[in-house]
Amino acid sequence: MVKMTDLNVIDRPNWCPGCGNFGILIALKGAIVELNIEPENVAMISGIGCSGKVPHWIRTYGLHGIHGRALPVATAVKLSNNGLTVFTVGGDGDGYGIGMCHFIHTMRRNIDMTYIVHNNMIYGLTTGQTSPTSEKGVRTKSTPSGVIEVPVNPIALAISAGATFVARSFGGDVKHLQKTIVAAVKHRGLSFVDVFQPCVSFNNVNTYDWYKQRVYDLQAAGHDTTDKIKAFTKSQEWGEHIPIGIFYEVLSPTYEDELPQIKDTPLVKQLIDNIDISGLMDDFT
Amino acid sequence: MAINRLTWKIGGKAGEGIMATGMIFSQSCSRGGLHVYDISEYPSLIKGGHNNLQVRVEDREIFSQVKGVNILIALNKETILLHKGELVNGAGIIYDSSEVIEPKEINDNIRLYPIPFNNIIKEIGVQGIMKNNVALGASIALIDYDFGIVGEVIKDNFKRKGDKIIDENTRAAKAGYDYIKNNFKNDFEYKLEKTGKPGRMVLTGNDAICMGAINAGCKFYAAYPMTPASSILHFMAAQERRFNIVVKHTEDEISAINMAIGAGFTGVRAMTGTSGGGFCLMTEGYGLAGMLEVPVVIILSMRPGPSTGLPTWSEQGDLKFALNASQGDFPRPVLVPGDIEESFYLTQVAFNIAEKYQTPVIVLSDKNLAENHKSTDKFDPKKVTIDRGSYADPADLAASLDTTFFKRYKYTENGISPRTIPGMKKGIYTASSDEHDEEGSISEDIDVRIKMMQKRARKMDTLAKELKQPELVGSQDTDANADADITIIAAGSTKGPIKEAMILLEKEGIKVNFLQIVYLNPFPSEKVAEVLGSAKKTAVVENNFSGQLADIIKEKTGKDVDKRVLKYDGRPFYPEEIFTAIKEVVTHG
Ligand SMILES: Cc1ncc(C[n+]2csc(CCOP(=O)(O)OP(=O)(O)O)c2C)c(N)n1
Ligand code: SF4
Ligand SMILES: [Mg+2]
Numbered sequence: 017m018v019k020m021t022d023l024n025v026i027d028r029p030n031w032c033p034g035c036g037n038f039g040i041l042i043a044l045k046g047a048i049v050e051l052n053i054e055p056e057n058v059a060m061i062s063g064i065g066c067s068g069k070v071p072h073w074i075r076t077y078g079l080h081g082i083h084g085r086a087l088p089v090a091t092a093v094k095l096s097n098n099g100l101t102v103f104t105v106g107g108d109g110d111g112y113g114i115g116m117c118h119f120i121h122t123m124r125r126n127i128d129m130t131y132i133v134h135n136n137m138i139y140g141l142t143t144g145q146t147s148p149t150s151e152k153g154v155r156t157k158s159t160p161s162g163v164i165e166v167p168v169n170p171i172a173l174a175i176s177a178g179a180t181f182v183a184r185s186f187g188g189d190v191k192h193l194q195k196t197i198v199a200a201v202k203h204r205g206l207s208f209v210d211v212f213q214p215c216v217s218f219n220n221v222n223t224y225d226w227y228k229q230r231v232y233d234l235q236a237a238g239h240d241t242t243d244k245i246k247a248f249t250k251s252q253e254w255g256e257h258i259p260i261g262i263f264y265e266v267l268s269p270t271y272e273d274e275l276p277q278i279k280d281t282p283l284v285k286q287l288i289d290n291i292d293i294s295g296l297m298d299d300f301t
Numbered sequence: 302m303a304i305n306r307l308t309w310k311i312g313g314k315a316g317e318g319i320m321a322t323g324m325i326f327s328q329s330c331s332r333g334g335l336h337v338y339d340i341s342e343y344p345s346l347i348k349g350g351h352n353n354l355q356v357r358v359e360d361r362e363i364f365s366q367v368k369g370v371n372i373l374i375a376l377n378k379e380t381i382l383l384h385k386g387e388l389v390n391g392a393g394i395i396y397d398s399s400e401v402i403e404p405k406e407i408n409d410n411i412r413l414y415p416i417p418f419n420n421i422i423k424e425i426g427v428q429g430i431m432k433n434n435v436a437l438g439a440s441i442a443l444i445d446y447d448f449g450i451v452g453e454v455i456k457d458n459f460k461r462k463g464d465k466i467i468d469e470n471t472r473a474a475k476a477g478y479d480y481i482k483n484n485f486k487n488d489f490e491y492k493l494e495k496t497g498k499p500g501r502m503v504l505t506g507n508d509a510i511c512m513g514a515i516n517a518g519c520k521f522y523a524a525y526p527m528t529p530a531s532s533i534l535h536f537m538a539a540q541e542r543r544f545n546i547v548v549k550h551t552e553d554e555i556s557a558i559n560m561a562i563g564a565g566f567t568g569v570r571a572m573t574g575t576s577g578g579g580f581c582l583m584t585e586g587y588g589l590a591g592m593l594e595v596p597v598v599i600i601l602s603m604r605p606g607p608s609t610g611l612p613t614w615s616e617q618g619d620l621k622f623a624l625n626a627s628q629g630d631f632p633r634p635v636l637v638p639g640d641i642e643e644s645f646y647l648t649q650v651a652f653n654i655a656e657k658y659q660t661p662v663i664v665l666s667d668k669n670l671a672e673n674h675k676s677t678d679k680f681d682p683k684k685v686t687i688d689r690g691s692y693a694d695p696a697d698l699a700a701s702l703d704t705t706f707f708k709r710y711k712y713t714e715n716g717i718s719p720r721t722i723p724g725m726k727k728g729i730y731t732a733s734s735d736e737h738d739e740e741g742s743i744s745e746d747i748d749v750r751i752k753m754m755q756k757r758a759r760k761m762d763t764l765a766k767e768l769k770q771p772e773l774v775g776s777q778d779t780d781a782n783a784d785a786d787i788t789i790i791a792a793g794s795t796k797g798p799i800k801e802a803m804i805l806l807e808k809e810g811i812k813v814n815f816l817q818i819v820y821l822n823p824f825p826s827e828k829v830a831e832v833l834g835s836a837k838k839t840a841v842v843e844n845n846f847s848g849q850l851a852d853i854i855k856e857k858t859g860k861d862v863d864k865r866v867l868k869y870d871g872r873p874f875y876p877e878e879i880f881t882a883i884k885e886v887v888t889h890g
Contacts, residue, residue: 059723071731072742077723078731079566082589088556092563095547100723121552277545284568286545288518289687297679300502
């Protein structure tokens with residue numbers, strides 16, 4: 017049985033005290049323990065941001081790559097060894113800003129992996145600029161007169177782009193988050209979880225209390241996760257009441273399912289020292 | 302009368318199947334034991350612009366196109382107007398008899414072979430698109446070549462399209478063949494005969510790169526289409542199920558290189574390919590692979606820049622870009638194949654270097670090499686042995702602690718740290734784009750930074766020691782002349798026309814040596830400096846504006862070459878041009 021201590025590392029996370037990332041890290045570890053996945057069979061892929069440091073603070077294989085590009089890396093990790101459990105973690109800037117192109121395309125690919133966005137509605141690591149999820153009017157270092165654009169809606173985007181598991185959770189509610197991550201990993205296909213993550217240093221609007229006053233659990237409210245239109249309607253709710261939980265889940269063949277190349281043996285386990293190209297050369301004579 | 306020595310050219314509108322017809326001609330010659338080299342020109346559009354393909358045929362191995370066309374198939378009048386200046390005395394033009402050609406448009410020494418394409422097509426009841434085949438057949442009759450071979454090639458090429466298509470194509474070609482035989486005297490001056498040894502492949506540099514990659518065990522290829530690298534994507538995709546390769550056409554080149562990195566990190570041999578514009582997008586990922594010490598092979602197939610440039614033409618203008626792409630210092634091996642064989646073998650070497658030295662490796666090609674076909678002996682698939690580099694010893698891993706990260710970036714003398722891959726028990730670590738310590742943990746410590754930079758750099762020193770210095774050769778790959786009048790230095794696809802030019806120079810009594818640079822990095826400074834110090838005269842031959850190779854030579858050796866022979870109009874060098882330029886340097890300095 018995998019224990020919490022198997023996932024611990026010696027270094028302590030250097031996030032600001034009280035940062036919402038701590039809750040996410042605990043839930044993530046809790047989910048891996050609950051699912052009993054051996055740490056060496058987990059790949060934790062991230063981009064750059066405060067959130068991108070997660071792989072350093074959990075004892076699984078990790079790749080802390082470049083800003084916004086974690087999803088393509090994770091995609092290939094899964095396609096290269098489909099026996100692994102693959103997570104991608106990162107910030108809202110990372111995923112919905114610089115990495116938006118990969119976000120949309122990953123949603124429609126249905127690779128069997130889990131993508132968790134630490135959505136603090138701010139650029140944390142670069143000390144507090146606006147993010148694609150910042151609300152209109154928010155004043156930040158890069159928008160001293162207030163954000164002019166409207167925010168992106170990651171849940172609606174993911175649903176419309178073809179994601180087969182779309183959820184939202186809250187870093188201040190570790191129990192809910194762990195439950196959501198467990199469901200996400202169990203889902204066969206791409207699972208996307210947007211997580212409200214308070215940034216205590218640069219976002220003094222969307223605080224723990226702000227979220228606690230507003231969030232309600234979709235599952236407790238009896239939401240039908242198989243209905244795409246209802247999921248879409250729920251994704252539009254914002255303001256006094258904000259839904260968390262699973263918005264949408266549907267089963268459809270994964271990208272890997274469509275590849276006979278890896279049906280029997282993962283790519284990484286295929287032998288390469290005896291490949292015969294003589295027939296291929298004959299094709300050119 | 303000239304036997305087994307001619308250049309055949311076909312031209313017409315894009316979308317008329319010119320490339321396919323040219324391939325049938327090239328393959329038919331090759332199957333008759335002849336050597337071919339073909340080159341195509343096409344604009345960056347799909348239908349309507351002018352396309353042409355030129356095939357040179359001889360009974361000795363040939364390495365490039367030459368000037369002078371002996372037989373021109375003009376599928377439209379424009380082709381005649383554009384290419385008549387290339388025709389040699391006694392050359393023939395096969396064209397549609399409904400076109401009117403004024404005597405003043407064509408030189409007296411050119412023979413005209415008007416053919417009523419439309420009547421023939423109607424008579425035998427095939428589609429209009431088969432006009433190419435009628436013309437092809439006509440050209441075969443003119444040069445008196447074996448029609449049977451052409452029939453076989455048509456059969457093989459259209460195998461997948463079914464018997465009806467094979468039959469129609471064959472009948473069209475045969476009708477053209479018969480028309481010439483029945484209506485013209487058999488006195489065309491240029492002929493082809495079966496000879497020598499059949500069984501060579503007719504393939505491009507890109508085909509060779511793909512075969513090399515597959516043979517090397519490449520299991521993952523990610524790319525975004527861009528000429529002249531797109532045909533690598535097509536080739537790999539076509540073979541993905543036969544050889545169990547995952548091929549991904551990604552959303553952009555940024556994704557392509559990051560996917561290749563993901564696959565490399567997981568322990569799979571991975572490759573991506575693009576041209577300059579796509580490589581611009583890949584540069585951040587290129588540096589990431591350098592920092593994570595993840596093996597990846599990048600095919601950079603050059604075309605003229607800046608920006609979109611001349612999308613379907615050729616240049617060698619990205620030498621410095623390849624050597625310097627991405628921020629910071631890290632090992633950046635760059636390999637430059639000069640011909641199709643080298644494209645095959647060096648791609649495999651690139652995979653070995655990438656895994657052994659745990660770093661991204663660039664294979665630098667260009668449109669000329671990537672897309673021109675040459676008849677080539679079958680490769681030796683066993684020549685390059687697979688070297689997967691060093692992995693952590695499972696016994697050591699078993700003995701290590703459970704609570705710490707594996708020392709994936711261990712400081713070693715040769716700079717290479719044994720790797721682990723996901724799934725290996727106790728090999729756990731995080732690969733980090735931030736500077737990191739031996740365990741991969743982020744570190745801004747002074748000592749760690751210095752040691753880690755040095756460790757990565759040592760890999761390049763180790764590689765440099767492993768490589769042989771290049772050898773100076775004389776004309777036709779003979780030993781170098783002891784008293785050569787001039788030494789040519791070059792890298793990449795200019796090798797072909799240089800080899801041909803050397804033959805021409807020898808005939809004029811000019812002794813010439815050739816030094817081919819295959820490794821742009823680690824650069825063979827020692828040998829190049831020695832050559833520059835001892836040669837009577839030196840010249841670089843490069844397809845770019847500024848003489849990038851000459852600059853690199855200067856940077857690495859402190860020495861100047863005497864002459865930069867440059868061409869940057871998007872077209873390849875012709876041997877005749879190199880001959881003239883080199884002769885000029887030798888005679889007038
Ligand atoms: C290509 C590139 N551009 C910019 C940066 C600088 N940068 C680092 S993190 C970051 C944004 C972080 O915001 P987010 O992704 O939301 O992560 P958070 O820190 O909030 O968790 C930026 C702009 C970078 N590392 N790379
Ligand atoms: S800046 Fe914000 S997101 Fe980053 S560690 Fe501090 S509190 Fe967390
Ligand atoms: Mg953020």
